Amino acid sequence: MRRTRGPRTAEAIQEAAAELFFRQGYAGTSLREIASSVGIQVGSLYNHIEGKEDLLSRLMEHTMADLLAAMRAAVTGLEDPVQRLRAGLDCHIRFHATRSRDVFIGNTELRALPPRERRRVVAARDEYERLITGLVADAVAGQPTTTAVDLRLHTYAIVAIGTHVATWYRPQGSMSLDHVVQSYTDAILRQLGLTPRTAPAQPLGMP
Amino acid sequence: MRRTRGPRTAEAIQEAAAELFFRQGYAGTSLREIASSVGIQVGSLYNHIEGKEDLLSRLMEHTMADLLAAMRAAVTGLEDPVQRLRAGLDCHIRFHATRSRDVFIGNTELRALPPRERRRVVAARDEYERLITGLVADAVAGQPTTTAVDLRLHTYAIVAIGTHVATWYRPQGSMSLDHVVQSYTDAILRQLGLTPRTAPAQPLGMP
Amino acid sequence: MRRTRGPRTAEAIQEAAAELFFRQGYAGTSLREIASSVGIQVGSLYNHIEGKEDLLSRLMEHTMADLLAAMRAAVTGLEDPVQRLRAGLDCHIRFHATRSRDVFIGNTELRALPPRERRRVVAARDEYERLITGLVADAVAGQPTTTAVDLRLHTYAIVAIGTHVATWYRPQGSMSLDHVVQSYTDAILRQLGLTPRTAPAQPLGMP
């Protein structure tokens, strides 16, 4: 009854785990379900993973690593602060939309992580937030008064948009990714008092 | 271990369940934990509840009922559309901040609900979203072009803010509730092209 | 299907565990077997015990406590050192014969105990050995040369006899308990150069 073979099994397991964690939550997903979704027996899982927690840890650490890398790559080489912010926001929203499943798990199942791994992931999250805060701060540097508290609220709002996009965006849905990305990017820039790219007259642009 | 007795036990159970569902998730919480947190034995729970799902259903339906009621009460009696929107946003953010725990559970554990209850809760959520969409639509009615898609994105963004506030706001935290509420309310209004209350010059106001 | 009821279940479990640990070893015995031997389901065991290790710990600690208590009671009130030694040996062998099962487990499954409990049991064993060594030392006090090493070898030999009796003695067997006890007691006394009670001419007496 050997269905899956070779080094692809490990990936298939991670993928199945991600999908099930997303739909049912970590605690609500049994290894039996994961195994059967891959087409192997429960015991066989242990040829590829250390345990259930392992699946979650790897998933969340990969997601955070990818997110940080994407964000850094997005702004690399850009000089103008506003341009950097715009690129960062674009990446931010795009990542949350395209990797919505992984991001959702990352936001939801932090508590299921063992302390050690949780600390690592939280540290990565904090760093990501600092990245955003930095982009915002640089972009609004020329403006009159922007308090630290406001900076934090803005950062939170940006994070909130990403998190929420990850909640509802689906590629098969009725909204095009580009539209979502541009609308929210423009909205955030406008909110910060910065002129959106080609300054569309409408509050949020059109699909 | 609070050893609650008498008719208050049922409430204590609901409260304990909410707290534990919030911290560990529905699937990650055992009735044993809930019972021990109330100070009774597991079996005794069944004198007050029908089962584990019951606890979650009641919790989420109460939360949605309260949210809808609060929102309706907030705009009742107000005529001016912008004023109504402002009042609605105020209520929206305030509710998500003060009832953050229940709101968080409502957003996270929908999947754990049995289909019948899930449909009821989803229906309530949809109605709440329509309420917001209505407030926004009325408030921007005079403005040039606001497409249906934009209306939806705006609604989503408003919901996103609430959801996210529920994620991080804590009464003991460093930000005053009033500041958070006003900052975000103003930001959303400005985003919609409506002049915030007394039109503060700063993007987000000060603490 | 509730067969056993009331507070006797806990005792029945301990008894079944002792019997099975004796016949199959701790690691070779499953909780399923214990439960089925008591007439309950596996899960029900956990209403009475903390876990599998618990069964072994309690068993071994009870055995050691009983052994120490029996030995102390046996020599209490006796003054003459040789009489005390004889009484101690009588108790020693009798206990190992009548509680052979528990003693066997105690000797065999020490390694299966978690470190903490193991230390406690080993401490009790050491104390029991000191008790025997003390009895021997007092009884041979008047004799010429008895080195410390010999004292140890004698103690070991006495322990060895007990351990081995626990290996083969069965009440239904062909040897009477009294005969075994007296033969070995006399042999040990003679070995120590002390005249057995009524000095029978034969090396080991007759049944």
Next chain:
Amino acid sequence: MRRTRGPRTAEAIQEAAAELFFRQGYAGTSLREIASSVGIQVGSLYNHIEGKEDLLSRLMEHTMADLLAAMRAAVTGLEDPVQRLRAGLDCHIRFHATRSRDVFIGNTELRALPPRERRRVVAARDEYERLITGLVADAVAGQPTTTAVDLRLHTYAIVAIGTHVATWYRPQGSMSLDHVVQSYTDAILRQLGLTPRTAPAQPLGMP
């Protein structure tokens, strides 16, 4: 992790198994542990053994064969019954001290053997006991009354000493093997009413 290669692997496996069975018991030892202790993967074990039981069977049969052979060789060529007994006891105790690990396993894990092998090993044990009984009977042949029951108790006591020595004797320990052997041999002879070799004045001699 000794990474043994070539034809020595089979021996390394048997050795590792013996060591682990001794420390953790047969049921408490997994093939995984044995394999990892040899430095190979579990599956590779099956190139050298038939299965787990195989390891135990071979071990116990070898031990019994060695013990019987040693005992037979020890008395071969000797005529005087007391000299034969002395030589037999010397061999008995020496073997139990030097092969204490294997002997301990042989005494402890009989129950883990499949019926067929168990019968074979038990038969060898019985034969060994008969050897001892024969030596004792011949040596005390000239003495007044020695009943059959006493003969059995004496044999048991001799076996007991061996078994117990196997329990505590360690080459690195504080007692020299020769001292242990001579002390116990003398004690047993004296017990049987036979004069120890050169009749030391002390009950047990000194190290």
Next chain:
DNA sequence: CATGAATGAGTCTTCATTCAT
């Protein structure tokens, strides 16, 4: 010969639920 992956039965333990007392 060694490996890594697979199996299926088994391990201990926890779970939600029931119910006599």
Next chain:
DNA sequence: AATGAATGAAGACTCATTCAT
């Protein structure tokens, strides 16, 4: 109402064993 004991299913994980490579 509360308890303690029972159930049976399910949980994660380990095991001895097999076998294609």
